Amino acid sequence: xxxxxxxxxxxxxxxxxxxxxxxxxxxxxxxxxxxxxxxxxxxxxxxxxxxxxxxxxxxxxxxxxxxxxxxxxxxxxxxxxxxxxxxxxxxxxxxxxxxxxxxxxxxxxxxxxxxxxxxxxxxxxxxxxxxxxxxxxxxxxxxxxxxxxxxxxxxxxxxxxxxxxxxxxx
Numbered sequence: 001x002x003x004x005x006x007x008x009x010x011x012x013x014x015x016x017x018x019x020x021x022x023x024x025x026x027x028x029x030x031x032x033x034x035x036x037x038x039x040x041x042x043x044x045x046x047x048x049x050x051x052x053x054x055x056x057x058x059x060x061x062x063x064x065x066x067x068x069x070x071x072x073x074x075x076x077x078x079x080x081x082x083x084x085x086x087x088x089x090x091x092x093x094x095x096x097x098x099x100x101x102x103x104x105x106x107x108x109x110x111x112x113x114x115x116x117x118x119x120x121x122x123x124x125x126x127x128x129x130x131x132x133x134x135x136x137x138x139x140x141x142x143x144x145x146x147x148x149x150x151x152x153x154x155x156x157x158x159x160x161x162x163x164x165x166x167x168x169x170x
Contacts, residue, residue: 004046006053011064012151015128017056018042023076024052026125029147036125060128066158069095071129078125086120093134096159100138122146128155 003020018026018041026041036042046053052073062068077087089107093099101121105113117135124132127147133155137143145152 003041003043004050005042005044006046006048006057008048008053008057008060010060012147012154015060016042017053019046019052020076022051023074024056024126024129025076025078027056027127027129028125029127029151031148031151056129063128064158069159073129075126075129077130079120079123082116083120083123086117087124087126087130090121090124090130090132090135093131095131096161098134098136098156100136102138104135118144131155134159 001021003018003025005016005018005026008015008017013030016026016028016030017024018028020043026036028036048054048057056073059068059071059073063071077084079087085108086104089099089104101114101117102111104117104121105111108117121132121135122144124130124146127133133145133147133152142149142152142156
């Protein structure tokens, strides 16, 4: 099957969900730094009532409402073996927690891979669902985010326990 896409509104801007063979291949922010160069990646406009679009929209709405902490969607991100390994590690970072690039590099078996982890993190094609926003600098700083640091701040604040929130929006 060819890819299809739908646009889902969110508090951080429109999110384009792309699916092929009933699995999400991309979830793109409207202002993402790395968008597919090939327009065919998006395919034709899909039906929002079809799967996995309907489930993605419901789950994203629940996530942004603070009622969902783990996504359950069929995912098929496209990338090389190293990128796939990094993206799998991202999915293991629990809601409300963060990891540093160095921690992820060590989990891959080589602390010298931190920069490569950062590159793979930035190329994550399924934003929000594959939580690349949960990766921070070794010193706790919010470094780099393909969707922009304001969105990263928003997502991390959304995932803070209610007692830790300070009403931040961006």
